Every structure is written in C-alpha cells, then in structure tokens.
Amino acid sequence: MLLTRIKTAFVLLVLGLSAIYLNGWAYFSFITIILLLAAREYSQIYHKGGLQPNTLIILATVFSLSLFRFLFDFQYNDIVLALSFLISMAVHTFAFEKGREKAPLDFALTLSAIIYFGWIGSYFISIMFLPDGQWWLLLSIAIIAFADSGAYFIGSRFGKHKLAPRVSPKKTWEGFFGGIFFGIISGILIGLFFHQYVPSINLIHGLILGIILSIITPLGDLGESMIKRQFNVKDSSNLFPGHGGAMDRIDTWVWAVCISYYLIIWIF
Numbered sequence: 001m002l003l004t005r006i007k008t009a010f011v012l013l014v015l016g017l018s019a020i021y022l023n024g025w026a027y028f029s030f031i032t033i034i035l036l037l038a039a040r041e042y043s044q045i046y047h048k049g050g051l052q053p054n055t056l057i058i059l060a061t062v063f064s065l066s067l068f069r070f071l072f073d074f075q076y077n078d079i080v081l082a083l084s085f086l087i088s089m090a091v092h093t094f095a096f097e098k099g100r101e102k103a104p105l106d107f108a109l110t111l112s113a114i115i116y117f118g119w120i121g122s123y124f125i126s127i128m129f130l131p132d133g134q135w136w137l138l139l140s141i142a143i144i145a146f147a148d149s150g151a152y153f154i155g156s157r158f159g160k161h162k163l164a165p166r167v168s169p170k171k172t173w174e175g176f177f178g179g180i181f182f183g184i185i186s187g188i189l190i191g192l193f194f195h196q197y198v199p200s201i202n203l204i205h206g207l208i209l210g211i212i213l214s215i216i217t218p219l220g221d222l223g224e225s226m227i228k229r230q231f232n233v234k235d236s237s238n239l240f241p242g243h244g245g246a247m248d249r250i251d252t253w254v255w256a257v258c259i260s261y262y263l264i265i266w267i268f
Contacts, residue, residue, distance in 0.1 A: 005242035012240065012249070020134055031124045032066040037246035039117040041236040042227075046109055049231040051102060052095075053109035057088050058117070065118035069125045077119070084114055116254070123258040130264055135198045140209060140260040143187045144252050147214040150182025151175040168225040176218060183214025205268055209260060216259060217252040224251040 019030035039062045043055040061084040068076050088110045096103035127133050127140075155175020163171040184207065191206020224247060228234065237245030 008240050008242050012243075020137060023128060023134065027128065028066070028070045028125060031121075032063060034246050034250060035062055035066060035117050035121040035124070037239065038121070038236070038250055039113055041239075041245045041247040042113050042117065043109075045227060045231055045233055045236060048233065051109060052100070052106045053113055054088060054091055054106070057084060057091065057110055058113045060084075061114045062118040062121065065114075065122050066125060069122040073126065073129055077122075081114070081119065084118075085111065088114075120258050121250075121254055123254075123261050127257055127261045127264070130261070132198050132200050135194055135201055136260060136264055137257065139187070139190055139194060139201060139206065140213065140256050141253055142190050143183050143206075143210050143213050144217055144256045146186035147179040147183030147210075147217075148252065151179030151218070154178025154181075164222055164225075167222050167229060171218075171222070179218065180211070180214045184210040186210060187213075200268075208267070209263065212263065213256050213259060217255045220252040220255040224248070 015030065019027045036059055039058050040055060043053045043058055046053050047055075061080065064080045064084075065077060068080055088107055092100075092103045092107035092110065095106065100106070124137075127137050130136060151171075152175065155170070155172045155178060158178075159170075159172030159174045161173040162169065163173050163176050187206035187208075187210025188203055189206070191201055191203045191209075194201045194206075195203065224236070228236070235244030236247035239245045240249065243249060
C-alpha cells in the first residue's frame with residue numbers, strides 16, 4: 001500500500017508541476033480535468049444516497065466557469081452562474097412536478113457543486129494571472145502539503161483528544177496544532193527560499209500564509225468527511241490508487257488557493 005501511495009503521489013506531482021511550469025492551455029486542461037473529476041465524484045456520492053443533483057449541469061457549468069476564468073478572468077462569470085442557476089431551477093422544478101419529492105434538495109446540491117468546484121475551484125486558474133502567480137500557487141500548496149503531513153505525523157504519534165469524533169474520528173487536536181506548526185515553519189522556510197528568485201515573496205508572506213492556511217483549510221477536509229460519513233463512503237472514488245479520488249486530493253487545496261488569492265490582492 002505504501003509503495004502504491006508513493007508511486008501515485010510521484011505521478012501526480014510530476015503532472016502537476018509540469019502543468020504549472022508550462023502554464024497556458026496545459027495548466028488549464030490539467031486543473032479543469034481534476035475539477036470535473038472531483039465534481040463528478042461529489043455528485044455520485046449523493047446519488048448513492050438516493051439524492052439526484054444534476055451531474056450534467058454541474059459538469060457543464062464547472063467546465064464553463066473554468067474556461068471563462070481562463071479566457072476572461074472574472075468577466076462573464078456572473079452570466080454563466082445566472083444561466084446555470086436558471087437552468088438548474090427549471091430542470092429540478094420539472095422533476096418535482098413529475099413526482100420527484102426531493103427535487104428541492106437536489107436543486108440545492110446542484111448549486112452547491114457549481115459553487116464549490118466551479119466558482120471556488122476556478123481560483124486555481126485566477127491565481128496564475130497574478131504577478132508571479134506560479135510561485136504563489138506553489139507556496140500555497142506546499143504549505144498545505146506540509147501542514148497535512150505534520151498533522152498526520154503528530155496526530156498519529158501523540159493524538160489523544162478528538163477534534164471532531166463524529167465527522168472524522170481519527171483527527172485530533174494534537175494533530176490540528178501539529179499541522180499549524182508545520183504549516184508555519186514550512187511557510188517561513190519556503191518564503192525565504194522563494195525570495196532568492198522572486199523578490200515579491202518573502203518570509204512574512206510565508207508566515208502569514210502558513211498561519212491562515214493551516215488553521216482554516218482543514219475545514220475543507222472535515223467538510224468532505226462529513227459528506228462521506230453521511231453516506232458511509234470511505235473515499236470519493238478509487239481513481240488514484242492509495243489516495244482515493246480527485247475530490248479527496250483537492251478538498252483542502254481548493255480553499256487554500258482561494259484564500260491565498262485574496263490575501264495576495266488585498267494584503268500582499
């Protein structure tokens with residue numbers, strides 16, 4: 001299992017770094033595929049539980065938002081959202097008229113997937129339009145990677161006090177604070193290292209991102225765990241051997257990149 005996890009992680013790392021380095025359509029394609037896969041998994045989990053968010057509308061909107069964000073930044077995103085909301089309402093209203101009693105809940109789930117993977121997920125693209133966006137993206141995801149690893153290491157070795165026993169029984173407060181510590185240290189060190197090549201990024205930026213991201217983004221992991229726990233699902237899929245599905249991989253990164261984007265434009 002460990003060897004499988006390492007092999008999968010290596011392949012994903014090479015693909016991800018290559019996409020970031022190449023940027024442009026290569027990066028857009030990589031990110032959009034991951035978002036579409038994650039959105040599909042999200043919808044499938046609810047379908048297994050007897051609910052029916054409209055997968056076609058979700059995927060079409062996620063792709064459209066990603067494409068428009070790539071081509072026009074935020075311009076026209078409001079039009080895409082308005083149209084997708086209108087179409088979703090019409091489809092689910094028709095389903096309710098035909099006897100689908102849970103259609104209002106299906107409608108809400110369709111919209112939640114659109115916002116989560118379409119609007120928020122597209123910040124993976126928006127951050128690349130910022131000055132030195134590739135470096136900011138690398139800093140953000142590196143902090144989360146180290147924070148996650150630190151949380152796992154500290155939690156597994158010293159964890160005694162449950163963080164959210166109903167949502168995720170294995171997570172502990174010790175692991176949570178361990179993740180914050182590793183996130184802060186990694187942010188400082190990576191910020192110092194990046195500053196040698198990118199003057200716009202420094203130790204203070206790494207420190208601030210390390211603190212905020214390592215505190216807030218675990219909510220993304222807990223949120224996904226809540227959904228999976230509700231329907232007794234261990235992983236969102238088995239797409240990536242040893243790592244679960246696309247949704248399992250990006251649950252914290254989606255929030256990290258979105259938060260980083262606004263910290264960069266508002267504070268840094």
